[in-house]
Amino acid sequence: MKKTATTRNLTERWMRLFFFLVALTSLTALFLITVFLIKEGLPIFKTVSVREFIFGQYWYPTSDPPDFGIFPLIVASLLVTLFSGLIAVPLGIMTAIYIAEMASARVSEIVKPMVELLAALPSVVIGFFGMVLVAPFLQRVFGVPTGLNMFNASLMLAFMSIPTICSISEDAIHSVPAALKEASIALGASHLQTLVRVILPAAISGISTAVILGLSRAIGETMVVLMVAGGAAMIPRSLFDPVRPMPASIAAEMAEAPLGSEHYYALFATGIVLFIMTLSFNIIADYLSHKYRRVGEASL
Amino acid sequence: MKIDIDQDYHRRKKAAQRIAFVIFRSAAFINGIALFIILYFMVANGWQAISWEFLTRPPVDSMTRGGILPCIIGTFALSFGAIIAALPIGIASAIYLNEYATQGRAIRIIRLGVTSLAGVPSVVFGLFGLAFFVVILKMGVSIMAGALTLGVMSLPVIIGATEEALKAVPNTFREASLGLGATKWQTIWRIVLPAALPGILTGSILGLSRAAGETAPIMFTGAVFFTPKLPQSLFDEVMALPYHIYVLATAGTNIEETRHLQYGTALVLIALVLGMNVIAIFYRSRLRRRLTG
Numbered sequence: 001m002k003k004t005a006t007t008r009n010l011t012e013r014w015m016r017l018f019f020f021l022v023a024l025t026s027l028t029a030l031f032l033i034t035v036f037l038i039k040e041g042l043p044i045f046k047t048v049s050v051r052e053f054i055f056g057q058y059w060y061p062t063s064d065p066p067d068f069g070i071f072p073l074i075v076a077s078l079l080v081t082l083f084s085g086l087i088a089v090p091l092g093i094m095t096a097i098y099i100a101e102m103a104s105a106r107v108s109e110i111v112k113p114m115v116e117l118l119a120a121l122p123s124v125v126i127g128f129f130g131m132v133l134v135a136p137f138l139q140r141v142f143g144v145p146t147g148l149n150m151f152n153a154s155l156m157l158a159f160m161s162i163p164t165i166c167s168i169s170e171d172a173i174h175s176v177p178a179a180l181k182e183a184s185i186a187l188g189a190s191h192l193q194t195l196v197r198v199i200l201p202a203a204i205s206g207i208s209t210a211v212i213l214g215l216s217r218a219i220g221e222t223m224v225v226l227m228v229a230g231g232a233a234m235i236p237r238s239l240f241d242p243v244r245p246m247p248a249s250i251a252a253e254m255a256e257a258p259l260g261s262e263h264y265y266a267l268f269a270t271g272i273v274l275f276i277m278t279l280s281f282n283i284i285a286d287y288l289s290h291k292y293r294r295v296g297e298a299s300l
Numbered sequence: 301m302k303i304d305i306d307q308d309y310h311r312r313k314k315a316a317q318r319i320a321f322v323i324f325r326s327a328a329f330i331n332g333i334a335l336f337i338i339l340y341f342m343v344a345n346g347w348q349a350i351s352w353e354f355l356t357r358p359p360v361d362s363m364t365r366g367g368i369l370p371c372i373i374g375t376f377a378l379s380f381g382a383i384i385a386a387l388p389i390g391i392a393s394a395i396y397l398n399e400y401a402t403q404g405r406a407i408r409i410i411r412l413g414v415t416s417l418a419g420v421p422s423v424v425f426g427l428f429g430l431a432f433f434v435v436i437l438k439m440g441v442s443i444m445a446g447a448l449t450l451g452v453m454s455l456p457v458i459i460g461a462t463e464e465a466l467k468a469v470p471n472t473f474r475e476a477s478l479g480l481g482a483t484k485w486q487t488i489w490r491i492v493l494p495a496a497l498p499g500i501l502t503g504s505i506l507g508l509s510r511a512a513g514e515t516a517p518i519m520f521t522g523a524v525f526f527t528p529k530l531p532q533s534l535f536d537e538v539m540a541l542p543y544h545i546y547v548l549a550t551a552g553t554n555i556e557e558t559r560h561l562q563y564g565t566a567l568v569l570i571a572l573v574l575g576m577n578v579i580a581i582f583y584r585s586r587l588r589r590r591l592t593g
Contacts (some may be wrong), residue, residue: 005414011483011485012483012484015484015485016400016484018392019393019396019399019400020396020400021397022389022392022393022396023392023393023396023397023401023410024410025393025455026393026413026414026417026455026459027409027410027413029417029452030413030417030420032417033420033425033428036427036428036431036432036436037424037427037431038545039431040427083455084475086580090327091327092332093332094323094324094327094328095324095327095328095331098325098328099323099328102324102325103328109585111332113578113581114331114332114335115331116577117335117577117578117581118331118334118335119337120506120509120513120573120574120577121335121513121570121573121574122512122513122514122515122541122569122570122573123513123514123515124513124515124542124544124545124546124566125338125342125513125545125566125570127546127568128545128549128566129338129341131549131550132559132562133341134548140339160333166331190314190316191316192316192320192321193313193317212408213419217419217421220421220422220423220424221419221421221422222422222423223422223515223516223542223546226516226546227546227550228382234421244536247421247422247423247516250423250426251423251426251516254426254427254430254519254520255519255520259586262586266432267427271423271424271427274421274423274424275420275421275424278419278420278421278424279416280420282412282415282419283412283416285415286412286415
């Protein structure tokens with residue numbers, strides 16, 4: 001009897017250790033990603049300095065001598081993310097409000113899956129849609145030389161980040177205690193006043209997390225910017241100029257860059273910059289969601 | 301006099317609310333409209349391309365005619381490979397996080413690792429797969445390398461879904477089992493996992509559909525422009541639906557002329573991915589009803 005108890009305890013301890021080790025896989029993967037990006041990206045800095053790489057105005061990796069300045073690519077990434085955010089943030093949050101606060105159970109049974117299906121559309125399909133249908137449309141309507149431009153890319157990216165923003169915001173709005181809402185209504189506030197002055201402030205940490213994760217998704221999205229952004233590695237002067245965001249540059253050029261060439265290293269180094277940006281977005285989001293988490297009703 | 305002001309205030313309050321709510325409702329509908337427009341154009345332009353031949357024949361004449369069979373097989377191989385690799389690890393990680401772990405710094409860091417992994421751009425996964433699986437582990441551009449890259453990418457999706465499924469199992473189940481003298485592992489294996497299985501299944505279908513639709517992670521690791529033969533082993537390169545769409549739409553020999561093939565391929569991919577999602581969503585809402593009802 002005593003022996004079985006010890007064996008059982010031993011098994012328990014081993015199982016616990018086993019699951020702990022497996023749970024470390026994600027961290028290990030993240031670590032390996034970092035290691036390999038650095039390993040394959042750092043050699044470029046033997047040829048150009050970090051400063052020249054990040055602030056260099058010219059990206060001509062295949063000319064002779066090559067130019068490895070990714071400033072136009074960084075600007076392009078930041079701008080498409082910004083413009084897509086201008087569309088996606090209001091739409092995503094308002095949709096979340098609609099689902100969480102206004103829609104009847106039956107309507108939200110339809111609207112929620114619709115948002116999820118929007119999220120499920122493969123990025124290459126959205127890119128293809130932007131390329132063959134939205135681009136000619138923009139060209140006709142705005143009379144611009146090419147429909148493959150920053151505006152098109154931002155628009156497509158917006159619809160890719162709306163589902164992220166919407167579902168996380170909705171969770172945040174849902175988790176606001178009902179008592180807060182009831183108290184506000186009981187004081188004579190309208191539903192809208194309650195929403196704007198009580199519910200949204202209480203849910204702000206979740207909503208900011210949602211916005212940051214949505215933007216992070218937009219900045220890292222590859223196929224859409226590869227197919228619809230136009231691909232010109234220069235700093236845009238108007239909303240309808242073609243641009244070449246970082247992911248597009250990596251995806252388009254990796255196939256041509258010989259293994260171990262300067263171009264190959266430069267693309268990995270671009271990957272490092274992209275990785276640092278999305279990682280910091282994620283860490284900020286994590287920080288916000290922990291820091292301003294309101295526990296219970298007493299904290300308001 | 302005072303009553304008048306009050307009534308005016310109330311009227312304005314009501315009007316403001318009505319306007320705001322109309323705006324919120326329209327915002328929600330814009331999403332539906334966007335989804336509808338995309339699906340409508342894809343179906344309207346793509347359905348003519350779909351035929352038995354299109355689904356069962358390889359492309360011919362430098363991909364200007366013929367079917368997409370190798371792409372369908374390639375996509376199945378890559379996405380199932382990814383799930384087979386990621387599912388056991390994902391489920392075990394979720395079990396640790398939800399059943400064993402107590403609050404503390406280690407857990408915080410593991411969780412941050414999972415969410416950060418979820419936020420890594422797909423093209424960066426591609427770079428990682430190229431440098432690690434293809435080059436260092438010498439797998440070459442192959443199903444194996446592509447599937448493992450996709451697997452790492454799907455890990456957070458599976459962990460998230462499994463955790464949600466585990467959380468939905470009422471604590472009374474666990475307490476009853478422990479109270480009867482079962483150990484923690486016995487409780488997890490015989491009580492918690494069976495109860496959470498449907499939810500875990502739903503999550504894996506979602507992970508599978510996401511893996512099937514991704515392009516950037518497999519561009520340098522598993523998929524190729526064109527290969528005449530069907531894969532014979534895990535170390536063969538393959539064609540894949542998403543990459544095929546991209547290739548035909550941007551680098552084909554005659555982009556305009558193969559438009560119907562592009563729409564057709566896109567429609568097949570959408571049907572595959574959305575089909576899996578619809579199954580998962582239906583299944584999940586039935587589950588929720590059973591758990592709450």
